[in-house]
Amino acid sequence: MAGIGSRPLIPGLQGPSLSSVEDFRISVNVDPAAIPANLRKNCILFYTNDMEELAKKVAGHADGNIELGKIRWKKFADGFPDLFVEDALHIRNRHVAFLASFHNPSVIFEQISVIYALPRLFVGSFTLVLPFFPTGTLERERFYFGDAVLPLFESGVPLLLERLRQLPDRDNITIAYPDEGAWKRFHYSFKNEGFPEVICTKVRDGAKRLVQIKEGDPRGRHVVIVDDLVQSGGTLIECHNVLASMGAKH
Structure with missing residues (x-):
């Protein structure tokens, strides 16, 4: 905002x-x-x-x-x-x-x-x-x-945290960041709530930039992706695909 x-x-x-x-x-x-x-x-x-x-x-x-x-x-x-x-x-x-x-x-x-x-x-x-x-x-x-x-x-994170606290599967939620920049900006807010984290990173494959998991395990988890800037949405989609391929439940 x-x-x-x-x-x-x-x-x-x-x-x-x-x-x-x-x-x-x-x-x-x-x-x-x-x-x-x-x-x-x-x-x-x-x-x-x-x-x-x-x-x-x-x-x-x-x-x-x-x-x-x-x-x-x-x-x-x-x-x-x-x-x-x-x-x-x-x-x-x-x-x-x-x-x-x-x-x-x-x-x-x-x-x-x-x-x-x-x-x-x-x-x-x-x-x-x-x-x-x-x-x-x-x-x-x-x-x-x-x-x-x-x-x-103004950040929308307080609104997101309020919503996450209300979810019935709160104990199964993991926060994922598409890159280190998003992790640096937001991880303290979610760390205080006790949510596990998945940190992704972007790597180059020729002319392409691919998203890979750097830390964390999304298997069987309800994963919420948090990013600090959205333009085309391509990074979010790529992050979703990687998390799903690694066993994320939602």
């Missing part, structure tokens, strides 16, 4: 109690009920059409602290975006967020237009929430948003 400005909240997740602004800044995935009243921000949340359902769910879990804003998404006859922020005067001096989706390059241009327009409407603060950015390298972030913006990357 990438954000601009204040750190976005993820409603409904458990987290530590907060007593200061500094606690609020460094905490991730906190329960809104744990935030003191003086630190809560009433926010207007705008969203792209693809994110309407999620935006309504977020607002529904925010205990009245999130108000949904409206953008009219239309196109001119030549296909270029014809966008209009409804009730623009209402958002002056307010905390504003935009729930975006960069799932396809064809939808990015019109959303970039909104991302640049909203802060110019004299808002108190602006936060861009991008739940999934499959090619979100720092280089691409700088290209899209410029050097004046500081991206904040």
Whole structure:
């Protein structure tokens, strides 16, 4: 998740109690009920059409602290975006967020237009929430948003851990990493939960890059693959094939 400005909240997740602004800044995935009243921000949340359902769910879990804003998404006859922020005067001096989706390059241009327009409407603060950015390298972030913006990357690992704890075969779960880079980034999170690990590595075979198991045994296990960056998905597929060939159950 990438954000601009204040750190976005993820409603409904458990987290530590907060007593200061500094606690609020460094905490991730906190329960809104744990935030003191003086630190809560009433926010207007705008969203792209693809994110309407999620935006309504977020607002529904925010205990009245999130108000949904409206953008009219239309196109001119030549296909270029014809966008209009409804009730623009209402958002002056307010905390504003935009729930975006960069799932396809064809939808990015019109959303970039909104991302640049909203802060110019004299808002108190602006936060861009991008739940999934499959090619979100720092280089691409700088290209899209410029050097004046500081991206904040939030991990989905806490959500994954919460789900894994609920699975009936939790004791049979193994975490697999497609390469050493993913292992270095995430293994501490899963190690603390006691999950066994499989570490894969990439080797060259002529012009091809193949995935091989470096450490661990997936035989008979429910294996969950965790990676830090997805582009074409080829590495994930190759990793799946190797794990299955070595006896992974799921």
